Amino acid sequence: MSAEQIIRVAARGDGVTASGRHVAGAAPGDHVDAGGVITPGPDHAPPACPHFGRCGGCSLQHLSERALSDFVRDRVTGPLAAKDIVVGDVRPVHLSPPHSRRRASLRYTKQKGAVTVGFAGQGSHTLVDIRACAIVTPRLHDVMMAARGFVAKWPKPKLSGQIELAEIDQGIDMLITGIAPGSMAEHELLSGFAKDTGLARLSIDQGYGPETQAEPAPVTVSFGDVPVRFPHGSFLQATRDGEAALVAAAREALAGSRVIADLFAGLGSFALQLAEDGRKIYAAEAARDPVLALKQAANARQLPLFTEHRDLFRNPLRPEELNRFDGIVLDPPRAGAEEQVRTLAASTVPRVSYVSCNPATFARDARILCDSGYRLQTLWPVGQFRWSTHVELASLFVR
Template identity: 55%
Template sequence: MTNPGLIVRIAAKGEGATADGRYAELAAPGDVIEADGSLTKGPNHVEPPCRHFPACGGCQLQHLSESALATYVFDRAIGAAKGQDIVSGKVTPPHLSPANSRRRATLHAQGIGKRVVIGFREQGSHKIIDMRECHVLAPEMVAIVGALRTLLEGWGDRKLGVDVELAMADQGLSVGLKGLKVEGLKRTEALLDFSRDNHLARLTIDSGYGPEGVWEPEPVTITLGGTAVSLPPGAFLQATRDGEAVLAQAAREWVGDAPTVADLFSGLGTFAFALASATTKVRAVEAARDTHLACQSAARMNGRLVHCLHRDLFRNPLRVEELDRFAAVLLDPPRAGAQEQVDQIAASTVPRVVYISCNAASWARDAVRLIAGGYRLAEVRPVGQFRWSTHVELASLFVRD
């Protein structure tokens, strides 16, 4: 007989769950909730590598073994499909990004007396965990925290509150400080010294009117599909390079030799440049003007068969008659999904649809609409780019038989 206190799975928000629906914080599959409420650890419960866990909101699952973490990523992706009674023809084992591989993040800095604390916020709180180590972020991003703390402590602003946007570009680390007031030559020189001494690729300041460049020795780019693309401050990137590679490889396999592809919600061209070739033309459609222009400029300068269209697909989705011109469609919408655009795709005759998602729940709702329109879910590939977090992504293929 199964022990009723046995933790059998990890729930969506990261709690351990028993078969009869009881939950326990920081429990792993194989742990046991004893009669007195204490937790006996099982073989999947490991020692968290970071001193800030579990207080730091950057991670929720550092106590899981590698196999338990992989199972969680798999179950989150497939569980959403099962919840909508969707059956996939094939599901691959999940891909997990390694530790210290995340290349973009937003940290928070706050003045507390003469001190400045910098880090992620505590789970469910505005309190900032003062970061002294991080096993998720790229080493260059972790290394800048101490220097940034020193810079801001010299600012002399006891009411200081700054958002710190970090991104790894081709040239190195790009830093954006939002909410920092820069007044006077001394502070300007301090920012320049900080940028030079820490070999930043770029530093921008946003005092409430958008990011303004302070330091950028050479134009900052990000290489996508072998093409260097200008990287606007704050632009979206896939969380890790290896996660991006896995998603792009899935897209290439599934699109195959399709001569024409529509890349919807294309951003900087992550998938457009990965798919474009001498025999495949890509129409990249994006609403954000700065990212659209960056993609367009890179395509023209490098002679890539990527044709860019500036268009808000939420207010003005591609219509059936436009979609029917393409041999394949790829879409990578925001977390809310893309109901209006999916309805148009479902009514089209496009043979193949590649759907990349960062939210399994909204993906499943959209998948129901595609299936109702005559598509079949042929394959799903779960991806855990946000290591040790409850955030899961997936790539999926829908086909018309």
């Protein structure tokens, strides 16, 4: 069997030959012989991280910028083509740069004094000890590395849990599970770690929800110039850079719209950055704490923004409610927004900007909109989860 050329990258990151052979770690233009040996081509790049190949956080570091952009574009457009949806204009792919990820979810273990802090290995539950990371911000990286020392000092011989990190206005917000302080010394260890590391907030979860242990100043995250209180576990776009690209797409898509609904609004990453003179915005969100934080922030700035605590899966806006708006932006979770999209399909809203983190459910929902008379005019592919198979997009539907 002669060497075969890799012609594309599959959804899970394997290189694929014309015959359908899948080869892990191969890039388009590479050649693979019968024994699986890869001869690199022009789009095979040297990985940026020493943990590449073992850590499950990044599987595409071997791709050049061009090949990575092609992968993101194909992941976005492929499911649409499978459903015979024609896109009027596919914009150039936006890739977030290295060292820009502002949130991370880690696991840790401690056994017989040995501490491991990192991510699951590729295709396994094995924990890979991370000593360097090329995707997170420098501040996030510093706290990741410091967390190992904190776990090592904790006075229990055996530990396991998770560490959730997010970079917000005041610095790094850290939530850790798997520890249960029971003495003054252990509480002092927590507060000392927060102070020495300069954490914006340190919280623990012993199974009853987050408990704040240290918070020198009220924590916020800003959208545009509007600071919003940051409840525990609130959703943030993975990078500020990616958020800016998605917001810019929604702003262009809804230019001229004067009454806008932001559905699945979260903390208001779109609502607050779409606010402008002469425009009214309605924001709906099912999670109580984020929508209350958004309401408080909008009221503090006296913005023309009305919020509603509403579960759009169980209680989507009805067509007669939607018809009050001349523009809609929606950014649902990975499951998509099928029920809301069905009522939207029955409405007369002229412009819809659908932001998605799942090309498959987006294509399903797009088919519903197109069958009702909408046209997918513009698509913006966004790769803010750099070197990952996870992609995002923004879009504009018009009727």
